[in-house]
Amino acid sequence: MSTIIEVDRLSKLYRNNRGIRDIHLKLHQGDVYGLLGPNGAGKTTLLKLITGLIQADQGNVCLFGEQMENSFERAMSRVGCMIESADFYDYVSANQYLSLIASFYPNVNSNRITEMLQEVGLDRYQNEKIKHFSTGMKQKLALAAALLPNPELVILDEPTNGLDIEGIVLFRNVVKRRAAEKGTTFLISSHMIHELEQLCNRVGILFNGGMMVEGDVSALLQGTPTLEQYYIEQLQSAKKGDPT
Template identity: 60%
Template sequence: MQPILEVSSLTKLYRGSGRGIREVSLRLEAGDIYGLLGPNGAGKTTLLKLITGLIRADGGTVTLFGVDRSLHHEQAMANVGCMIESADFPDFLTAWQYLRQSARFYPQVTEQRMEEVLDTVGLLGVRQEKIKGFSAGMKQKLALAAAVLPRPKLVLLDEPTNGLDIEGTVMFRSLIRRMSAEEGTSFLISSHMIHELEQLCSRAGVLAGGSLKIEADVSGLVLEGGTLEDFYMKQIREKGELQGA
């Protein structure tokens, strides 16, 4: 079966600091929920930006749904939703206006779908309020709503639970599980909330020093009596990457 996402030998190094990623390769299948773990500065956000084309790679390839993103960007990204780094919105818009602007890129998105995603994230009741009055958690929910609005087949999420309260975190888990099980949606999630990832993810990878050190089946770790946190800390210690984590 053709993978949803295939990253091959992806490399991006920043001048001066030398930080970035080196020769990273991974793949996601339909319905995968993949957790990307790593210390601060390990290159997690850089990897997500490279996958979406927000920054240019020094080497390697990104293939989405069998399409080389560097050659056919629009076609490759047509079924991808993303939320990368902190949510940033024009404060003068309402939540409804923002989603309506986002929907212009997806002809299949209806007002009913807009209401559905706002209801799912708990913002339907405040859809006519200006975003400038939203808390950080409310903005995070709106960013998540925009990411899943067109029913994408792959969703990339960078620290998606930042700012969310307990109810918001429970909503997030429920949404991810439902989309994966019912719609076959794949997720690549970068997060420091390792206990959340343990509950959600089918697979996980540890990114440290700009390289993908190891991948593991999460359910297999749990069945063996371990935890994702134990697995992560073991890999970081062995690779000498604990400083700055």
């Protein structure tokens, strides 16, 4: 099974001493990996380091078997991502926005744009200006942009924020279908723990910048009825041993 992401001894500390410390992580093709942790645990920092948006203090990131520092453009051409709140040009339509994104990829045409708008349920609104979109609609558009180049790896930061129940089910089905049918690998940071339990085959829990525990969901939940209960138990145990 191909290794898609390999993170070794990755660290990044900010002036307030928050960030991540000595993170090890490995994702294989077809994994749907959920990243959990309280606010400030380092989830977004880790995603930014993996995608090259910020520079690490130490450690290595390999995508598709290659060091990011040696093959950044080649690696990222195979990655779709949505990290923190997506920025949009409010005065353009959804179709125009995706056309702009498509211009960066030689193999993405208008048929692909139409297909993605349909997949995320925005085809009825393709000619409407983004400034009129709700938060959930903007999340769907950001997901469409991340999936537009048909990436082998998709990295998503809180992708279900603002989605209604129908939107959450749509998102879940899109991820499951792509992982099963295309072998797409997903790394998803979210507080929607019930969704991650349904979606993910593996999870990792960050606490105070370190990887507290990670592994197969089925193995972690032996003896624990839900991922939420397992998460709370692990967090409470970690806080008891944390001098801060």
